[in-house]
Amino acid sequence: MADTSRKPSDSYSPIYFLASLGAGGITVSFFMFLMFWVPHPGRPVPIFEDxxxxxxxxxxxxxxxxxxxWIGIAVFAFLNVKSLAWNLGALAQFKQTEGYAALRASNAESTLLAMPLALAMTVNAMFIVGLVFVPGLWSVVEYLFPLAMIAFAAIGVLAFRIIGAFLGRVLSKGGVFDVTAHNSFAQLLPAFAVSMVAVGFAAPAAMSTNPATVGISLMVSTFLGITAILYTILAATSAVSSMLQHGTAREAGPTLMIVIPIVTVLGIMFLRQNHGLHTTFDVHASDGETLVFLTRLLSIQLAFLGLGAVVLKAQGYFTDFVTGPKTSPGSYALVCPAVALSVMIHFFVNKGLVASGMIAKFGVAYWGATAFAIAAQVIAIWLVFRLNRQHFGTPRDALAVPAE
Structure with missing residues (x-):
């Protein structure tokens, strides 16, 4: 019989870092309102004064x-930091248990990458908070970029240490990686973490006017981005083979859509790099090329959205783990695709359709397309509050089922 005095979150899993990640992503989605609707001449992003x-x-x-x-950024940045702090404390306690030792000896060791992933998102979210709420920040921003790159470098080193420990264990000797439990895209989490560090590292390329800062940003973010792409391809290919043989792991079903946020994050990285190449190194890309690039990225995302929706519907995932009585920390992986689609659609509409001249800004077609971005954002917000209530609210009969 289930212990009704316990909350699902009392059965800790590193996957709960995705609760912090999701809140941070929604912070970014609200910044899109300011990014594309508030004039900011002479600057790549709007600041407090704009x-x-x-x-x-x-x-x-x-x-x-x-x-x-303003309200959305403030609320979800607070939830992002609050959840991150809780997770760091819970992970420290979890490391003292036998469950942690068991996790380090299983496929689920890769879930530890949710920690650097969430850390990188928080750094991005805090930069947005600074831009929006701190007067005069832009006057000292060139001094902040090296500090930001140091922070992302530290997070990147942490991520690669965890990845190295995992790959060193499973690739140095046979039989330690359970191929039958590789029937999801859960092993793409390391790629997601590295891509989040990459997009953070690419920010100075788009915003700095110092050639050295831009150059370092371009080179390091390129290394990280390519590493994330290679890891994604290899992990996804091997996972598909396992899923075809054993079906998709039910609790890890939402990971089928993890490609969506990876594509958004890497897409923004490439856009930031292109902006830096344009402003600092006089390398130009046309608006038509950007439109085609964003269309290709959005097409990949829609394909994986369809794949995930088909499998999750067939498994009855939503009726059990989202609106039903069961809980799984893996449910938080549903927030990321919704946020990522919202952000990507904003970029597609503004940097693709509007910039290329296909549609007029703030016209009927503009708001019709933007409505899809807002709808995806609303779904993400609902999921965060719904899942937080399920996992951290009043104790439920169902205990959390750790995602493999």
């Missing part, structure tokens, strides 16, 4: 959007 000017002189609709963005 936002205040737009609020003072803008239309009631723009003022409402700014207020919504």
């Amino acid at each position: 936002i205040m000017s737009a609020f003072a002189t803008g239309s009631p609709a723009l003022q409402s959007a700014i207020v919504i963005a």
Whole structure:
């Protein structure tokens, strides 16, 4: 009989770091309102002064959007940090248990990469908070970029140490990796973590005016991005073979859509790199090329969205683990694709359709396309509050089922 005095989160899994990741991603999705709707001439991103000017002189609709963005960024940045702090404390306690030793000896050791993944997202989210709420930040931003790169480098080293320990164990001798339990895309989590560090490292390339800073940002983010792509291809290929033989692991079903956030993160990395090449090294890409590039990325995402939806529906995942009585920390993996689609659609609409001249900004077609981004964002917000209530709220009869 289940212990009704325990919350599902009391059965800890490193996958709970995805709760922090999801909140951080929603913070980014609210920043898209400011990024594409607030004028910021001469700067790649809007800052506090741009936002205040737009609020003072803008239309009631723009003022409402700014207020919504302010509230959304503040609330979800707080949830991001709160969840990260809880996870770091819970992981420290978990390391003292036999369960941690068992995890380090199983396929699930790769779930430890959720920690550097969440750390990298928090650094990105805090940079957004600084841009939006801190006056005068842009005047010292060139001093912040080296500090940000040091932070991302430290997170990257942490991620590669965990990956190295995992791969060193499973590749140095046979029989320690359970191929029958590789029937999901859970092993793509290391690639996701590295890609998140890569996009953070690419930020100075898009925003700095110092050639050395831009160059280092370009080179290191390229190494990280290529590493993430290679890991994604290899892990996904081997996982598909296992899924065809054994079916998709039910608790890890949401990982079938992990390719969606990986594509968004790497897509933004490439856009940041292109901007740095343009502004610092006089390398130019046309708006039409950007439109085709973003269309290709969105096509990949829609393909994996369809794959995941088909499998999850066939398994009855949503009725059991999202709206039903069962719980699994792997459910938090559903937030990432929704956030990633929202952010990608914003870029596709503004940097693709509008920039290429296909549609007019703020026209009927513009808002029709943007509505899909907002709908995906609303789904992500609902999932975060729903899952937080399930896992961290009033104790439920069902205990958490760790995702492999």
